[in-house]
Amino acid sequence: MNRRRRVYEGKAKVLYEGPEPGTLIQHFKDDATAFNAKKHELIDGKGVLNNRISEVIFQRLNEIGVPTHFIKRINMREQLIREVEIIPLEVVVRNIAAGSIATRLGLEEGTMLPRSVIEFYYKDDKLNDPMVSEEHITAFGWAAPAEIEEIMSLALRINDFLIGLFLGIGIRLVDFKIEFGRIWENDTMRIVLADEISPDSCRLWDIESNEKLDKDRFRRDLGGLLEAYQEVAKRLGVLNESRPPKGAGPVLVASNGAGKAK
Numbered sequence: 174m175n176r177r178r179r180v181y182e183g184k185a186k187v188l189y190e191g192p193e194p195g196t197l198i199q200h201f202k203d204d205a206t207a208f209n210a211k212k213h214e215l216i217d218g219k220g221v222l223n224n225r226i227s228e229v230i231f232q233r234l235n236e237i238g239v240p241t242h243f244i245k246r247i248n249m250r251e252q253l254i255r256e257v258e259i260i261p262l263e264v265v266v267r268n269i270a271a272g273s274i275a276t277r278l279g280l281e282e283g284t285m286l287p288r289s290v291i292e293f294y295y296k297d298d299k300l301n302d303p304m305v306s307e308e309h310i311t312a313f314g315w316a317a318p319a320e321i322e323e324i325m326s327l328a329l330r331i332n333d334f335l336i337g338l339f340l341g342i343g344i345r346l347v348d349f350k351i352e353f354g355r356i357w358e359n360d361t362m363r364i365v366l367a368d369e370i371s372p373d374s375c376r377l378w379d380i381e382s383n384e385k386l387d388k389d390r391f392r393r394d395l396g397g398l399l400e401a402y403q404e405v406a407k408r409l410g411v412l413n414e415s416r417p418p419k420g421a422g423p424v425l426v427a428s429n430g431a432g433k434a435k
């Protein structure tokens with residue numbers, strides 16, 4: 174069916190060779206997995222929603238000067254991205270206690286953390302992505318000290334931006350996971366945001382009802398995953414029915430020929 178060369182296949186995405194050197198195509202699948210893929214289901218339409226949600230978030234991050242791998246969306250399931258050398262870390266940013274930190278530190282889910290907390294996990298499914306410290310990262314050479322600093326500063330900028338973005342659509346950003354990669358431009362190396370940001374990789378709670386609008390619906394067998402992702406997409410304005418009607422913005426009125434639109 175697909176004759177493009179497959180570069181990599183993960184649990185929820187496939188990477189294909191891109192149209193030009195230094196580019197790749199990121200394809201979003203419908204697979205939902207949890208607990209290191211021990212739980213696995215196909216959820217028809219999830220890939221399409223994540224593609225659109227991640228597109229709008231990466232686009233806006235690009236616009237505020239956070240470097241990302243995102244170039245443009247190609248179709249319902251695919252986006253054109255820059256090829257990066259993935260840093261083998263999952264960077265988790267937390268604002269509210271939930272999931273593994275709640276268990277590990279005995280915190281009640283929903284407790285506000287004293288400040289945003291960044292954690293690092295080593296990306297290795299065979300080891301179950303163990304949590305690691307900066308000491309491990311530098312000792313094993315996964316990233317240099319200056320790279321860790323850059324990653325932390327980008328992670329906090331992304332967190333601030335996403336908190337505001339989601340708050341504006343009635344959603345609390347509890348935590349999220351991001352990944353970074355290296356890009357070389359001539360002799361200089363840049364760290365850029367890679368992978369995706371979607372309800373698969375974030376915890377998103379409705380501000381009013383506290384309803385979960387993320388992958389915990391799947392992890393915890395709550396049902397309604399697709400509806401929850403649709404709700405996030407709708408609030409972000411990426412589903413057709415929520416697009417503002419055409420011509421609803423301010424209209425330029427020409428008077429005496431002055432200020433005429435070109």
Ligand code: UDP
Binds near residue numbers: 263272376
């Ligand atoms: N997360 C992720 N991929 C992973 C592990 C975690 O996207 O392999 C996200 C998860 O959706 C949540 C945040 O990272 O938004 C923190 O997850 P946590 O450490 O609490 O792990 P979990 O409870 O999901 O096992």
